[in-house]
Amino acid sequence: MTHSPNLSLYVTPPGSKATSRDEQIVRELLQAIVDRRLRPGTRLPEDSLGEAFKVSRTTIRKALQKLAQQRLVSMEHNRGARVAQPGRKEAADVFKARRLIEVALIPAVYENRHSDAYKELHDLVAQEKAAHREGKFQEEVQLSARFHVQLAVATGNLILGEQVAQLTSLSSLIISLYGTSSSVGCDCGEHTELLKLIESNQVAEAQTWMDHHLDAIYQTINTTQDSGDDVDFKSMFSA
Amino acid sequence: MTHSPNLSLYVTPPGSKATSRDEQIVRELLQAIVDRRLRPGTRLPEDSLGEAFKVSRTTIRKALQKLAQQRLVSMEHNRGARVAQPGRKEAADVFKARRLIEVALIPAVYENRHSDAYKELHDLVAQEKAAHREGKFQEEVQLSARFHVQLAVATGNLILGEQVAQLTSLSSLIISLYGTSSSVGCDCGEHTELLKLIESNQVAEAQTWMDHHLDAIYQTINTTQDSGDDVDFKSMFSA
DNA sequence: GTATACACGATTGTATCCAATCCTGATATT
DNA sequence: AATATCAGGATTGGATACAATCGTGTATAC
Numbered sequence: 068m069t070h071s072p073n074l075s076l077y078v079t080p081p082g083s084k085a086t087s088r089d090e091q092i093v094r095e096l097l098q099a100i101v102d103r104r105l106r107p108g109t110r111l112p113e114d115s116l117g118e119a120f121k122v123s124r125t126t127i128r129k130a131l132q133k134l135a136q137q138r139l140v141s142m143e144h145n146r147g148a149r150v151a152q153p154g155r156k157e158a159a160d161v162f163k164a165r166r167l168i169e170v171a172l173i174p175a176v177y178e179n180r181h182s183d184a185y186k187e188l189h190d191l192v193a194q195e196k197a198a199h200r201e202g203k204f205q206e207e208v209q210l211s212a213r214f215h216v217q218l219a220v221a222t223g224n225l226i227l228g229e230q231v232a233q234l235t236s237l238s239s240l241i242i243s244l245y246g247t248s249s250s251v252g253c254d255c256g257e258h259t260e261l262l263k264l265i266e267s268n269q270v271a272e273a274q275t276w277m278d279h280h281l282d283a284i285y286q287t288i289n290t291t292q293d294s295g296d297d298v299d300f301k302s303m304f305s306a
Numbered sequence: 307m308t309h310s311p312n313l314s315l316y317v318t319p320p321g322s323k324a325t326s327r328d329e330q331i332v333r334e335l336l337q338a339i340v341d342r343r344l345r346p347g348t349r350l351p352e353d354s355l356g357e358a359f360k361v362s363r364t365t366i367r368k369a370l371q372k373l374a375q376q377r378l379v380s381m382e383h384n385r386g387a388r389v390a391q392p393g394r395k396e397a398a399d400v401f402k403a404r405r406l407i408e409v410a411l412i413p414a415v416y417e418n419r420h421s422d423a424y425k426e427l428h429d430l431v432a433q434e435k436a437a438h439r440e441g442k443f444q445e446e447v448q449l450s451a452r453f454h455v456q457l458a459v460a461t462g463n464l465i466l467g468e469q470v471a472q473l474t475s476l477s478s479l480i481i482s483l484y485g486t487s488s489s490v491g492c493d494c495g496e497h498t499e500l501l502k503l504i505e506s507n508q509v510a511e512a513q514t515w516m517d518h519h520l521d522a523i524y525q526t527i528n529t530t531q532d533s534g535d536d537v538d539f540k541s542m543f544s545a
Numbered sequence: 546g547t548a549t550a551c552a553c554g555a556t557t558g559t560a561t562c563c564a565a566t567c568c569t570g571a572t573a574t575t
Numbered sequence: 576a577a578t579a580t581c582a583g584g585a586t587t588g589g590a591t592a593c594a595a596t597c598g599t600g601t602a603t604a605c
Contacts, residue, residue: 087383088589112556123590124557129371136375144326145557145596160465163414167466171410175402226399227406230469326558351586362560363587384566384587550603558595565588573580 073097073137074225074232077216092120092130100139100150101212101239102205107152111140137233139240151240158241162285165234168227169215169281170274175222177270184221191217192258212239214258238284245288312336312376313464313471316455331359331369339378339389340451340478341444346391350379376472378479390479397480401524404473407466408454408520409513414461416509423460430456431497451478453497477523484527 075086076097086094099105111131113124120127131148134140141151153161179185191214198207212235219231257280264273314325315336325333338344350370352363359366370387373379380390392400418424430453437446451474458470496519503512 114556125589125591128557129589132368132371133375136372146598147557157465160463163463164465164469167410167414168407171406175406224399224402226396226403226473230403234465353586364559364561367587385568386587546605548603548605550601552599552601554597554599556595556597558593560591560593562591563589565586567584567586569582569584571580571582573578575576575578 071229071232073236074216074220074229076101076236077213077232078220078228088122089126089129089133092116092122092126093133095120096130096134097139097236100134100243101209101236103239103243105150107150107240107244109150111148111150113147138237152244153237153241155245158245158288159285161234161237161241162281162288165215165231165238166278166281166285168231168234169218170277172219172222172224172227172231173265173274173277174270175224176218177265177268177273179221179223180265182221182223184217184223187217188214188221188258188262192262195258208239211258212236218261241288242284247287310468310471312475313455313459313468315340315475316452316471317459317467327361328365328368328372331355331361331365332372334359335369335373336378336475339373339482340448340475342478342482344389346389346479346483348389350387350389352386377476391483392476392480394484397484397527398524400473400476400480401520401527404454404470404477405517405520405524407470407473408457409516411458411461411463411466411470412504412513412516413509414463415457416504416507416512418460418462419504421460421462423456423462426456427453427460427497427501431501434497447478450497451475457500481523481527486526 075090076094096105096111105111113127113131116127116131117124131140131142135142135148138153138157139151140148142148176185191210195207195210195214198204198210215235216228216232220228222228261273261276261280264270264276315333335344335350344350352366352370355366355370356363370379370381374381374387377392377396378390379387381387415424430449434446434449434453437443437449454474455467455471459467461467500512500515500519503509503515
């Protein structure tokens with residue numbers, strides 16, 4: 068039903084619909100950005116990307132535009148697109164917004180705790196722990212993000228799900244900019260706590276837990292580190 | 307700084323930047339939709355629009371795409387674009403999301419109650435009352451929406467401002483679909499109450515006020531039947 | 546040696562073009 | 576009479592072409 072490429076990155080609805088070519092590209096670029104294979108500030112020329120994906124600039128532009136509207140890439144007039152570099156203020160705003168929303172949606176998750184969407188959370192935690200044990204760092208980060216998105220989806224509210232998905236993607240980008248290795252490691256494996264609190268009817272405690280959880284992630288964003296090397300898109304997206 | 311056409315509809319930052327042609331079109335269409343001059347379900351053929359705005363289809367497509375990502379227009383493959391017709395579920399989700407977010411952001415507004423953005427709220431209320439006295443109905447509705455967006459902006463968080471702006475635009479569309487004249491009239495002129503509560507440090511009361519306020523709007527659309535010339539059979543016969 | 550002016554290359558912005566798809570109406574068949 | 580089939584027109588999807596703009600590098604003037 069929904070056509071949000073951002074949400075579809077995290078949740079894979081059973082009926083996988085026929086995604087158009089440009090949405091596939093959106094997803095691949097999105098994945099590359101949150102995986103930190105495309106660093107903030109990286110230029111995204113339409114020609115090279117079109118060549119890499121074997122489509123014309125028209126399709127690439129459509130994809131870049133969608134990403135731009137999510138603030139994941141920035142487009143300046145006559146200067147092209149590049150992976151966004153949110154300022155410190157914007158970074159703070161993203162995390163504040165996440166705290167505000169994700170804390171507030173917990174009661175709704177509690178209401179829906181018997182839904183299928185909620186059960187999915189346990190699977191995600193299990194996968195997350197497995198990835199942690201096996202040292203699959205990249206995968207663990209990915210699963211951690213998916214957990215937060217799934218929590219929003221578990222309210223049964225798709226609009227909220229999309230909003231949180233967008234904020235989560237932005238968070239990955241921000242951590243890629245300002246974060247250290249501890250930024251992503253700090254929240255490993257403790258998501259079980261939250262589920263326990265919810266299932267034992269401790270909604271208020273679950274909310275404070277989430278508040279601290281997100282604050283902890285935000286606090287780790289302190290040191291700057293910039294990058295800006297050109298990337299070989301062909302080898303990255305070799306069809 | 308920000309490039310959100312949706313937010314720019316409501317707040318006019320002092321430095322009005324050079325907006326590109328397609329963003330002007332986005333704004334005009336957006337305005338037409340929330341003003342109910344373009345009813346839900348109205349087809350939006352690229353040729354006619356291009357002719358009307360005196361640009362090529364390329365530019366129109368870009369504009370339509372941006373609106374589609376905001377869920378204000380729906381685009382089906384090879385079937386073109388039309389003004390969105392959110393189903394009852396989606397409509398409910400939008401208002402639930404608004405309640406959740408707008409209630410939760412009130413403490414942040416309280417913190418920022420000495421900012422310029424907050425002072426703007428008083429101006430809006432004054433204009434709103436003036437419009438009500440003079441019977442300028444359309445304008446009053448517009449100002450009511452701007453108040454809610456400005457409230458989010460008054461948190462100092464632009465990300466939240468955009469989120470709320472998007473939800474507010476969608477609300478206008480939904481009211482246009484399912485609402486009656488009472489839907490928009492019910493909240494007239496009472497925004498002063500909220501400001502009073504905030505300024506007298508009654509944050510919790512302000513929150514319950516907002517909760518009831520948004521619930522009241524939602525209830526008017528929840529009970530009424532479909533309006534408009536062409537009927538939304540999907541929501542009527544619940545697919 | 547420094548700074549300004551200009552020209553060239555690269556990249557984006559917009560328009561137009563052609564193929565693919567869908568809807569409508571008409572015709573044919575049972 | 577009802578359903579199925581098929582052609583025509585209209586509209587979109589995607590690629591290409593041309594114009595506009597920006598950045599860079601070089602040359603020239605002081």
